[in-house]
Amino acid sequence: MNIVVCIKQVPDTTNVRINPETNTLMREGVASIINPFDAYALEEGVRLKEKHGGKVTVLSMGPPQVESALREAISLGVDEAVLLSDRAFAGADTLATAFTLAAGIRKLGGADVILMGRQAIDGDTGQVGPGVAENLGLPHVTDVRKIEGIDAEGTIVVERLMEEGYLRLKTKLPMVMTVVKEINEPRLPSLKGKLAAKKAAITVWTAKDLELDGVRIGLNGSPTQVMKIFTPPKPAGGKVIHGEPHHAVAQLLEELQKAGIPLGKAKAEARHG
Numbered sequence: 131m132n133i134v135v136c137i138k139q140v141p142d143t144t145n146v147r148i149n150p151e152t153n154t155l156m157r158e159g160v161a162s163i164i165n166p167f168d169a170y171a172l173e174e175g176v177r178l179k180e181k182h183g184g185k186v187t188v189l190s191m192g193p194p195q196v197e198s199a200l201r202e203a204i205s206l207g208v209d210e211a212v213l214l215s216d217r218a219f220a221g222a223d224t225l226a227t228a229f230t231l232a233a234g235i236r237k238l239g240g241a242d243v244i245l246m247g248r249q250a251i252d253g254d255t256g257q258v259g260p261g262v263a264e265n266l267g268l269p270h271v272t273d274v275r276k277i278e279g280i281d282a283e284g285t286i287v288v289e290r291l292m293e294e295g296y297l298r299l300k301t302k303l304p305m306v307m308t309v310v311k312e313i314n315e316p317r318l319p320s321l322k323g324k325l326a327a328k329k330a331a332i333t334v335w336t337a338k339d340l341e342l343d344g345v346r347i348g349l350n351g352s353p354t355q356v357m358k359i360f361t362p363p364k365p366a367g368g369k370v371i372h373g374e375p376h377h378a379v380a381q382l383l384e385e386l387q388k389a390g391i392p393l394g395k396a397k398a399e400a401r402h403g
Contacts, residue, residue: 131178131179131182131183131184131185131242131243131280132184132185132187132239132240132241132242132243133175133178133179133184133185133186133187133241133242133243133244133245134175134186134187134188134189134235134238134241134243134244134245135168135171135172135175135186135187135188135189135203135208135244135245135246136168136171136188136189136190136231136244136245136246136258136259136262137164137165137168137171137172137188137189137190137199137200137203137246137247138164138165138168138190138191138192138250138252139162139163139164139165139190139192139195139196139198139199140162140163140164140165140250140251140252141160141161141162141163141252142160142161142162142163162195162198162199163199164199164202164203165247165250165251165252166247166251166311167246167247167248167249167250167251167308167309167310167311168246168247168250169247169316170247170309170310170311170313170314170316171245171246171247171308171309172188172203172206172208172245172316173206173313173314173315173316173317174245174277174309174313174314175188175208175243175245176206176207176208176317177314178243178277178280179207179209180207182280184242185209185210186207186208186209186210187208187209187210187211187212187238187241188200188203188204188208188210188211188212189211189212189214189231189234189235189238190211190212190213190214191213191214191215191219191222191227191230191231191234192213192214192215192219193215194213194215194334196213196215197213197332200212200213200332201327201328201330201332202319202327204323204326204327204330205319205320205323205324205326205327206316206317206319206323207317207323210330210333211330211332211333212234212238212332212333212334212335213332213333213334213335214230214231214234214334214335214336214340215334215335215336216336216337216338217348218336218337218342218344218347218348219337219347219348220348220349221348221349221352221355222347222348222349222351222352223352223353223354223355224253224255224257224258224261224354225257225261225351225352225353225354226346226347226348226349226351226352227258227261228257228258228260228261228262228264228265229261229265229346229347229351230340230342230347231258231262232261232262232265232266233265233340233341233342234335234340235262235266236266237335237339237340240266240304241304242284242303242304243286243303243304243305243307244262244263244266244268244304244305244306244307245306245307245308245309246258246259246262246306246308246309247308247309248272248273248308248309248310249308256272256308259272259306259307259308260272260306260308262306263305263306266304266306268304268305268306269301269302269305269306270305270306270307270308271288271290271299271301271305271306271307271308272290272307272308273290273291273292273308273309273310274288274289274290274291274307274308274309274310274313275289275290275291275296275309275310275312275313276288276289276296276312276313277313278298280303284302284303285300285301285302285303286300286301286302286303286305287299287300288300288301288307291310291312369385371385
């Protein structure tokens with residue numbers, strides 16, 4: 131079985147800083163991690179290989195430093211790693227990202243199963259997985275919580291997480307799926323895996339290698355653009371009012387009046403309520 135897992139390297143959310151002049155994330159000096167949802171996709175890809183045989187390839191798009199995330203993936207049991215890295219890819223939205231990843235998968239020769247996390251924690255859109263499937267013309271299932279089985283004819287049965295319960299679906303390989311954290315418990319890297327990761331060769335492909343022009347990739351291929359990004363201001367503070375409801379309401383109205391907030395009819399109704 132040929133398995134491809136798409137991952138994204140994201141900044142550690144506890145260390146995110148924003149450049150007030152450029153309205154972009156400041157990545158210098160900020161720790162980066164594999165997108166947590168993608169860690170579950172990696173684990174599921176390795177489990178499929180262990181059960182059905184075959185090969186797992188990890189694929190990512192980003193700057194050269196993403197190599198560290200790919201080596202971490204290799205330490206967890208992935209066989210090969212490919213990085214799509216080119217200045218032409220910079221500024222890509224979910225549409226351009228999905229298009230580029232799909233081109234990378236085609237150059238790999240396709241796959242039986244393409245896995246990724248349900249969403250990236252820095253964007254939270256959940257759009258790239260379905261976008262890759264559409265570009266490849268493949269069926270896809272999002273929010274997969276369990277793979278029940280794959281038979282000899284290439285039929286796969288999965289459970290899709292719903293707000294209440296789950297939906298059991300059946301489709302044919304090849305297919306794309308995004309997974310949720312309920313699907314498994316990611317393993318820790320072994321010493322053997324860490325040694326293999328250090329020695330592994332990372333394949334790097336550019337836009338030229340993928341035979342892509344600048345029309346549908348990067349900023350040029352992105353119909354959605356971020357106009358402004360900022361850190362919300364810290365709350366100015368507040369006051370908690372305790373006591374019986376009618377006393378608390380009266381005190382609240384008094385505080386609002388002191389703050390210069392017009393009360394109008396609400397004040398009169400509260401007094402006579």
